Amino acid sequence: MVERCIRGRAASEGVAVGPAVILRPLDGASRVKGSIAEEHAALAAAVAGARLAVADLITRLDGDAAELIGFQLALLEDDALTEAAYAEIETGAAADEAWRAAMAAEIAGYETADDEYFRARASDLADIRDRVLRHLFGLEDNGAMPNGAIIVARDLAPSAFLGIDWSKGGGIALGEGSPTSHVAMLARGRGVPMVVGLGPAWETLSGLLLVEGGAGLVEADPSAEHVENARAQGAALLRQRADATAHQLEPALTRDGTAISVLVNISGPADMTALPAAACDGVGLARTEFLTGNLLRDEEAQYQAYAELMRWADGRPVTIRTLDAGGDKPIPGYTVDGESNPFLGLRGIRLSLRHPDIFRVQLRALARAAVAGPLKVMLPMVTNAAELGEARMHLRAVLAELGDSNIAFAEPAFGIMIEVPAAALAAQEFAADFFSIGTNDLTQYATAASRDGAEVADYADVLHPGVMAMIAHVVRAGRSKGVDVSICGDAAGDVRAIPALLKVGVRALSVSPGLLPQVKATIRTIDLAALAEDA
Known part of the structure; x- marks a missing residue:
């Protein structure tokens, strides 16, 4: 050969x-067609089986993983996905043929959409199609x-x-x-x-x-x-x-002795078992998108989750992001359906301010958990100073309510996630206690290139001079205001980007637990003095 x-x-x-x-779409599989009622029931059972399989998979995942496939679960829970297939069955089509035809139309719609976000989600629809077909044909999953x-x-x-x-x-x-x-x-x-x-x-x-x-x-x-x-x-x-893992408990110092804080991103309890708390300088981003269904209004359940994280951190600072739903993280009954461009629609703080009752439940739980240590609350997708002001108003109201009760609480630091270019360029206008730069969205918004889009992948580069200029601007604004600035996006764990980030003044990186040892090892190879000379 x-x-x-x-x-x-x-x-x-x-x-x-x-x-x-x-891995190709299922071809050649067959089944015996039944009556209309039997085919309707067969498709319903297959969709239910696929839905249970995805839900079960989510419970076994660590970190970002559960969040990433929430899109599929939301689709499988939406009756609109199956309407066309059931209508086709009523005309006499077999369940598998009806499902293939209906999903082919859905996938084609996503693949030809003007918005890159929808084109990137076409692979999720293809996976949903095949999951349901495997259940219809009685086949094993690809695992x-x-x-x-x-x-x-x-x-x-x-x-x-x-x-x-x-x-x-x-x-x-x-x-x-x-x-x-x-x-x-x-x-x-x-x-x-x-x-x-x-x-x-x-x-x-x-x-x-x-x-x-x-x-x-x-x-x-x-x-x-x-x-x-x-x-x-x-x-x-x-x-x-x-070797990097063997030295993960040691501090991250550059070759010229500059200390860099390396924190971790936490998406759920499983991440707290991925490495010892002593290996990190705190939690730079704790996601709360696991708060689905009744948990959105369950203050006690939220408080217990936050308190567990504070205990794990053992006195180290913990930054917890308020609910960042929308975009590729839909929550049935909370996010808006049918937006033409979800990434430019109602998401993050925009949704929280539209649901003040749910927002205040989360703020109460966070204020209670702040008793256990240095807790910082981070608002996602902030665009203008008015949003921060309105959110602070809700926090003050919650603190006043707790003050009138016998419940222990403390006022947390209140900061923002900078991921909108307009906010990055106007960082000096925000009266925030800290800034955390979300490089994933900042990069795709600044370069007009979806990070999931194959056709525009080369454009979505955090090292683009324009993106780096915005990051440098935020760092300077933070210094002038005396507030901490960190990076919590994928760039923080990208060994290719770390030297450039440190060069523009970033001194805190928050990464997924699995990347922390290598990030620390990379930092130890960097000479900031030499980088400055090359400027």
Whole structure:
């Protein structure tokens, strides 16, 4: 066999060698068609089964993962998704045929949408389609893959990635996709080598594959020598990661002795078991999107969750973001359905201020938890100073209510997440106690490029001079106002971006727990004095 290399985009570093497993829509499966009533019941059972499977998957996930596939669960809980299929069944179509036709129309609508957000979500719809079909056909899910398999597909939904056991190795080669997509973020967090943007050539891949994630290369039928070299590279990378983990409890000091705070992003209780609290300088971002359904109005349940996090932090500062729903994080009954562009619609603080009763429940729980230590409340998606002022009004009202009761409370620090370019450029106008820069949204808004969009992936770069200029501006504004500034987006864990962030004055990075050891190791290699001389 002649080895053949296909170049794509590097999405997650590392090297993997293994058999190709091609993921394509289910073709060739069949079932016996029943009566209209039986077909209606079969589809209803299949959708319910898929919904339960996704919900169960969410309960077994760590960190950002559960949040990322909430989109699929929300769709499966929406009756509108199945209306067209049920109507087709009433005309005499089989449940599987009706479901395929209905989902083909939905997927086509997403793929041809003007908005990049919807085009990026098409892979989630394809995954939902196949999940329901597997239940209709009585087939197993994709989770049972050969050890070390290389997953080859046009694109891969977050839930498909999360349903695969990566503990025995493996890699990913995608025809489409973006290095800044949700799946790429998951792959980096779990150390799964990944190459995206291979183009139509992905359909020619089969047999033994070698994935070089850092180089953006996929090699088909590699020679024994190449396999040996790749495995040596992979082993070296594993040793490097092990060494970084062995030193994770040590402070992050640059070569010239500058201390950099390295905090962690927390998405749920599972993240608190990923590393010891002593390895970090606190929690730079604790997400609260797990507050779905009745929990939105359950003050006691929220308080217990926040108090548990404060106990884990053991006196270190904890920044908890208020509910950041909307965009790609819908919550039935809370977020707005049918927005033409959810990322530019009602989300974050905009929604909280529209639901003051729910917002105040969360603020009460946070003020109660602040008794346990240095708790900081962060408002997401803030655009203007009036929003911060209105939110403070709600906080003062909550503190007054608690003051009239016998419930212990403390006033938390009140800051904002800077992810809207207008807020970044006007940072000096905000009377916030701290700034935390969300580089994911700031980058996609500033570059007009969705981080999930394969076609515009090269544009969505945090190192774009315009994006870096905004970050530098926020740092200067923070210093002039005497408030702390940190980074809590993906850029904080990107070893390529860390030198540039430190160069413009960032001194606090908040990263996912799995990336903390490597981030600290990277910081220790940087000489800030030398960077300043190169300016």
